[in-house]
Structure formats: structure tokens, C-alpha cells
Amino acid sequence: PLDEVLNLHDFEAVAKAVLPAKAWAYYSSASDDEITIRENRAAFQRVWFRPRILRDVTSVDWSTTILGCKSSLPVYISATALGKLGHPDGELNLTRAAGKHGVIQMIPTLASCSFDEIVDAAVPGQPLFLQLYVNRDREITKKYVQHAEKRGVKALFITVDAPQLGRREKDMRMKFVDDGAGAKVQEGQKDVKKDQGVARAISSFIDPSLSWKDIPWFRSITNMHIILKGVSTPEDAILAYEAGCQGIVLSNHGGRQLDTSRSGLENLVDIVAALKTKGPWPNPNFSVFVDGGVRRASDVLKAIALGASAVGVGRGFLYAFSSYGQEGVEKAIQILRDEFEMNMRLLGARTINEIVPEMVDASALRSHAGLTPSDNLYNSTYQPLSLASF
Ligand code: HOC
Structure with a gap:
């Protein structure tokens, strides 16, 4: 029963028990040996808190602003595909x-639900972002993006870590049956295996031909914030900044693409160091988000301390609605809220702005790789590629 669910891990256990094998395989699978998906979680466990005391934490506030939109949590619901494999109302559970x-x-x-069904389920003024897979037919993408902007979507998160599908072997062993759950296959879909x-x-x-040259085209078709989702290196973070994007998501696609990619949390340290050389920090015009393996408010607080503006949670919410529909998502939000309240008090931070780098010890974050905290992988000998080379 839902009242026995105490944390986001519990939703995963329930989802595994209740979902049909095909759905569980698709949602939970990661690529190759599934090393990155495990590392995403493990990285958070290598960062330790340095709590401050005696700070009058009677009232704490974990609300924030994400890309100009008010958010009651420093967390957004990250995109996950095919919600109806998990629950008949699919993504609408999340929207509501x-x-x-x-x-x-x-x-x-x-x-699984159409874009318009999802927007129609939103309450007036509810901020929404859009994750974008770019179609081989750019006219289709242009129409989709411009329609989203017209319907009030605030930011476009272009997925850039998936020019080709990673090998998710657990999922590959399942046959695809179009039973309606995956019905919203995009226009232009060819050669469906x-x-x-x-x-x-x-x-x-x-479209695997997507390149840096396309960024000005996106700028020309929309005024929404443009965020690149799936950045892993300081070099690409700087290219995104110089290309005029408004932010990046440090993400490895939930471990579903290039296996043995490092976690977003680990990459955050070098990427923030690199971005600091380019402009003010925090930069009001360029946000850094992280996703992957986030299950606790304490994970989020660690990422914020290391420089993230907010954090994406995908599977955590997916498993919540797969288990209990909308109620599950509401419970997941409540759990995170309670965890923020408690952890911020214990950490000595009353607001998100009071969460500073000194509140974490990240010296073990890279120790497994034989690096020390002062070994910044973005070093002076590296000459970032300029946009012109693409
Ligand atoms: C090459 C494109 O994001 C997932 C979804 C859809 C995958 C598309 C990959 O399963 O991770």
C-alpha cells in the first residue's frame, strides 16, 4: 500500500513487482554492462556533507526558480518515454x-500521450518544458517546436547524447508489440524493427546528423530557452555556452546510451570550473542541470552545492506513477519535500541560495579513478574546439 512507501527507492521495488516484463525491461534497462547506471547512484554516495550548526533553521524554504519559472522544489520531472507502458494515464499522471x-x-x-493532451491537462500558468528528439525531417521538428512555444512551453531541452540508440540488452530481448502504449510514434518513422x-x-x-551547426537554426525558429541535454565534458559545455544556449543538462541518459560514461555529478565539478573561466558564476544566463540516479533530496542538495541550478528526476517519478498513478507522483513529491525540509535543517541552509560548495566534501568523488580533487580534467593544456570546426 502507498502509505508504506517511505522513499523513492520503494517505488522502484513496487514497479518491478507490478509492471509487465516488457515495461520493466524498457524502463529499467541501461546499456551494455549497465555500469554507468550504477555509477550514477554511487557517485552521490562519494560526496559527504559538511553541515553548519546554530543557524536558526526554524523556517526553511526549498522553492526556487528554474529558467525563470517558479518551482516548489529544486527538482524538475525529467523526460521519460512511453508512459502508458507503466499506467493507462501515462504522462498525464505527471502533468496533473x-x-x-x-x-x-x-x-x-x-x-504515449499526445503533446496537446499533456498541455491540456496542465492547470493555467503551469510551466512546462519540452524534451526534443530532432527528426530527420526538419520541417516536422520546426512545426513541433513552434507549436510547443505557441502553447506556452518555456524551454526546449534538445537531447544530444543519442545520435544512435545504446544497446539495452534487457530491452532487446523483448519483442515490440504496438499495443497502444507506444502509439505516439513520431511522423517520419521508418523501418520500424x-x-x-x-x-x-x-x-x-x-536524426544522427545533428551538429553544432544546427544550434543557430534552433535559435532562428524559437525564442524558448535552448538547453542541451546530455553534456558530459567541459569542452562541450563551453561550446554550448559560446553557441548561445541558455544551459546544459549533465546527463548520460540514465545510463542508457554510452556505457562507462561518467556520472553527471562527477562531471559537474570540472564543468563548473571551466564555465567559471568564461563569465560570472553563478551565471544568470546559463544554467547547469544534472540528472541520473537521483533518489533523495540529499542527492539534490549535493548537486546544488557543487553548482547545479536544479536536478532532473526521471525514473523516480516514472516508477511512482507505474505503481500508483497520479497519487504515486504526488506522494513522491511529498517525500522529497519532507526530505528537503529535514536535510536543509540538518545542513544549516535555510534557502537554496544558502547551499554553498563548502557544505560538501567532494574529495572522494573521483578517488576511485586515481584522481585527486585538484586534478581538474579541464586543464590548461587542452585547447577547446571552436564552434567553427564543426
Ligand atoms: C537514438 C534514440 O529516450 C530512451 C528514450 C528513447 C530512446 C531513443 C534513442 O529509451 O532512452
């Missing part, structure tokens, strides 16, 4: 719970 509790949802291109899992069946429209 997010609207009720002031949380921002990132609508996935590969949602039905015998190698869900992901392969839904992804053939995605």
Missing part, C-alpha cells in the same frame, strides 16, 4: 501531480 504541487514537467517527444525491443522500435526517426 506537477500542476497540483508546483513542479515543472519536461514533456518527452516520445510520450519490431523484434529488438521497445527502444529500437520507436527511435528510427531520430
Whole structure:
């Protein structure tokens, strides 16, 4: 029963027990040996708090602003595909719970519900972001993006870590049956392979030719904030900044793409150091987000201390609605809220702005790789590629 769920891990256990094998395989799978998905979680456990005391934490406030939109949590709901594999109401579970509790949802291109159904389920003024897979037919993408902007979407998160599908072997062992859950296959979908899992069946429209040269084109078709989702290096963070993007998500696609990629949390340290050389910090015009393996408010606080503006949670909410529908998502939000309240008090931070780098000890974050904290991988001998070379 829902009242026995105490944390976001519990939702995962329930989802595993209740979901059909195909859905569980698609949602939970990661690429190759699934090393990165484990590392995403493990990285948080290598950062330790340095709590401050005697700070009158009678009242604490964990609300924030994400890309100009008010958010009751320093967390947004990250895009995950095919919500109806988990629950008949699919992504609407997220939209309704997010609207009720002031949380921002990132609508996935590969949602089971249509884009308009999702926007229609939002309450007036509810901020929404859009995750974008770029279609081989750019006219389709242009129409989609401009329609989203017209319908009030505030930011475009372009997925850049998936020019090709990673090998998710757990998922590949399942046959794709189009039973309606994955019905919103994008226009332009060709050559649908039905015998190698869900992901392969839904992804053939995605354009692998996407390059830095396309960023000005996106700028020319929309005034929404443009965020690149799936950045892993300081070099690319700087290219994104110089290309005029408004932010990046340090993400490895939940461990589903290039296995043995480092976690977003670990990359955050070098990326923030690199961005500091380019402008003010925090930079009001350039946000850094992190996702991957986030299950606790304490994970989020660590990422914020290390420089993230906010953090994306994908599977955590996906498993919540797969288990209990909208109620599950609301409970997940409540759990995070309670954890923020407690952890911020114990940490000695009354507001998100009071969470500073000195509140964490990240010296063990990279110790497993034989690096010391002072070994910044973004070093002076590296000459970042200029945009012109693409
Ligand atoms: C090459 C494109 O994001 C997932 C989704 C959809 C995958 C598309 C990959 O399963 O991770």
C-alpha cells in the first residue's frame, strides 16, 4: 500500500513487482554492462556533507526558480518515454501531480500521450518544458517546436547524447508489440524493427546528423530557452555556452546510451570550473542541470552545492506513477519535500541560495579513478574546439 512507501527507492521495488516484463525491461534497462547506471547512484554516495550548526533553521524554504519559472522544489520531472507502458494515464499522471504541487514537467517527444493532451491537462500558468528528439525531417521538428512555444512551453531541452540508440540488452530481448502504449510514434518513422525491443522500435526517426551547426537554426525558429541535454565534458559545455544556449543538462541518459560514461555529478565539478573561466558564476544566463540516479533530496542538495541550478528526476517519478498513478507522483513529491525540509535543517541552509560548495566534501568523488580533487580534467593544456570546426 502507498502509505508504506517511505522513499523513492520503494517505488522502484513496487514497479518491478507490478509492471509487465516488457515495461520493466524498457524502463529499467541501461546499456551494455549497465555500469554507468550504477555509477550514477554511487557517485552521490562519494560526496559527504559538511553541515553548519546554530543557524536558526526554524523556517526553511526549498522553492526556487528554474529558467525563470517558479518551482516548489529544486527538482524538475525529467523526460521519460512511453508512459502508458507503466499506467493507462501515462504522462498525464505527471502533468496533473506537477500542476497540483508546483513542479515543472519536461514533456518527452516520445510520450504515449499526445503533446496537446499533456498541455491540456496542465492547470493555467503551469510551466512546462519540452524534451526534443530532432527528426530527420526538419520541417516536422520546426512545426513541433513552434507549436510547443505557441502553447506556452518555456524551454526546449534538445537531447544530444543519442545520435544512435545504446544497446539495452534487457530491452532487446523483448519483442515490440504496438499495443497502444507506444502509439505516439513520431511522423517520419521508418523501418520500424519490431523484434529488438521497445527502444529500437520507436527511435528510427531520430536524426544522427545533428551538429553544432544546427544550434543557430534552433535559435532562428524559437525564442524558448535552448538547453542541451546530455553534456558530459567541459569542452562541450563551453561550446554550448559560446553557441548561445541558455544551459546544459549533465546527463548520460540514465545510463542508457554510452556505457562507462561518467556520472553527471562527477562531471559537474570540472564543468563548473571551466564555465567559471568564461563569465560570472553563478551565471544568470546559463544554467547547469544534472540528472541520473537521483533518489533523495540529499542527492539534490549535493548537486546544488557543487553548482547545479536544479536536478532532473526521471525514473523516480516514472516508477511512482507505474505503481500508483497520479497519487504515486504526488506522494513522491511529498517525500522529497519532507526530505528537503529535514536535510536543509540538518545542513544549516535555510534557502537554496544558502547551499554553498563548502557544505560538501567532494574529495572522494573521483578517488576511485586515481584522481585527486585538484586534478581538474579541464586543464590548461587542452585547447577547446571552436564552434567553427564543426
Ligand atoms: C537514438 C534514440 O529516450 C530512451 C528514450 C528513447 C530512446 C531513443 C534513442 O529509451 O532512452
